[in-house]
Amino acid sequence: MKVTIIGAGNVGASCASLLAQRNLVRKIVLLDIREKLSEGKSLDISQMLSMIESNTEVIGITKDYFQSKNSEIIIITCGIPRKPGMSREDLVKTNAEIIRTVTKKSILFSPKSKFIIVSNPLDVMSYVSYMTAKVDSSRIIGMAGILDSARYRFFLSKKLNISPIDIQSLLLGGHGDTMVPLYRYTSVSGIPIKEFLSEEENDEIIEKTKKGGEQIVNLLGTSAWMAPSASVVKIVETILKDSKRIFPCSVFLKGQYGLKDIYLGVPVVLGKSGVEKIVELKLNQKEKNLLKKSANHVKMMINKLKKFDTSY
Ligand SMILES: NC(=O)C1=CN([C@@H]2O[C@H](COP(=O)(O)OP(=O)(O)OC[C@H]3O[C@@H](n4cnc5c(N)ncnc54)[C@H](O)[C@@H]3O)[C@@H](O)[C@H]2O)C=CC1
Numbered sequence: 001m002k003v004t005i006i007g008a009g010n011v012g013a014s015c016a017s018l019l020a021q022r023n024l025v026r027k028i029v030l031l032d033i034r035e036k037l038s039e040g041k042s043l044d045i046s047q048m049l050s051m052i053e054s055n056t057e058v059i060g061i062t063k064d065y066f067q068s069k070n071s072e073i074i075i076i077t078c079g080i081p082r083k084p085g086m087s088r089e090d091l092v093k094t095n096a097e098i099i100r101t102v103t104k105k106s107i108l109f110s111p112k113s114k115f116i117i118v119s120n121p122l123d124v125m126s127y128v129s130y131m132t133a134k135v136d137s138s139r140i141i142g143m144a145g146i147l148d149s150a151r152y153r154f155f156l157s158k159k160l161n162i163s164p165i166d167i168q169s170l171l172l173g174g175h176g177d178t179m180v181p182l183y184r185y186t187s188v189s190g191i192p193i194k195e196f197l198s199e200e201e202n203d204e205i206i207e208k209t210k211k212g213g214e215q216i217v218n219l220l221g222t223s224a225w226m227a228p229s230a231s232v233v234k235i236v237e238t239i240l241k242d243s244k245r246i247f248p249c250s251v252f253l254k255g256q257y258g259l260k261d262i263y264l265g266v267p268v269v270l271g272k273s274g275v276e277k278i279v280e281l282k283l284n285q286k287e288k289n290l291l292k293k294s295a296n297h298v299k300m301m302i303n304k305l306k307k308f309d310t311s312y
């Protein structure tokens with residue numbers, strides 16, 4: 001079982017480290033365009049393995065895609081992150097070109113692989129990868145909802161003084177300010193959240209969640225990587241173990257939720273084939289409007305990209 005991670009920066013190297021610690025796969029290939037970076041990061045991770053009793057082999061490669069041959073999963077974390085004052089949308093042109101190039105190269109050597117996309121703006125980059133790979137959309141999965149949901153659970157846990165482990169939540173929509181956390185579908189160990197706080201109080205938590213990525217960018221000067229890589233590993237583990245768990249992921253919609261030709265966050269069942277089912281919830285009018293607004297925002301970015309580059 002081999003997993004390749006493209007991009008050995010903060011998110012990529014952290015994914016490799018966490019994945020190696022889980023002792024889930026035989027081999028992790030960490031690939032970057034920058035000379036020596038992935039070799040150095042993989043050596044550091046490898047030297048940790050005897051202490052944590054993991055048998056995973058971690059190798060670092062510069063540009064040589066042959067080493068990624070027949071990967072079960074390819075995780076795309078390459079490209080530029082935002083800096084303070086930037087939005088995720090500011091990354092679109094630079095990262096679209098990078099994602100297109102690396103998807104083309106990876107699919108050549110791993111034609112059966114599933115892809116987990118991390119690079120931002122997430123929903124648009126997932127769309128770019130899907131359009132480039134030309135494979136079934138069940139194999140191209142964008143990671144965002146798990147992270148957004150984890151942030152929401154964290155902020156909620158602080159407000160309620162309850163363990164985040166016991167908080168269940170669900171989000172829809174794009175990865176950004178237009179995300180749609182669902183108050184109606186949030187609970188604490190099965191108890192509806194309305195028993196703990198009002199919708200207005202919950203809205204304050206939602207605002208914090210929407211700004212969760214930006215808060216870290218402002219503190220660190222670059223974007224988060226610990227919680228994002230843990231979110232990626234959750235998807236990898238679910239696919240490799242064929243666990244059929246439900247997570248919010250950015251997936252290609254073909255009419256579900258009244259939307260098509262777009263990547264957007266919705267709850268999905270994940271298993272060995274990737275996205276095995278898109279779960280369609282009955283939304284109320286307010287939720288429908290918020291989802292539509294989020295979809296319009298992502299569509300607008302996709303259309304901008306299509307104008308700039310007619311090959312999409
Ligand atoms: N979906 C999400 O929730 C999250 C998305 N992100 C996104 O993930 C991306 C990566 O973030 P970081 O790891 O913090 O950035 P980073 O700058 O630490 O690492 C990016 C790496 O990509 C490499 N790279 C650039 N072009 C490449 C190419 N053509 N082939 C192979 N490698 C290439 C760079 O050399 C660099 O090492 C950013 O776009 C960021 O916005 C970050 C956190 C969460």
Ligand SMILES: O=C([O-])CC(=O)C(=O)O
Binds near residue numbers: 081213214223
């Ligand atoms: O904020 C960013 O640019 C990175 C990201 O998507 C996140 O941490 O949610």
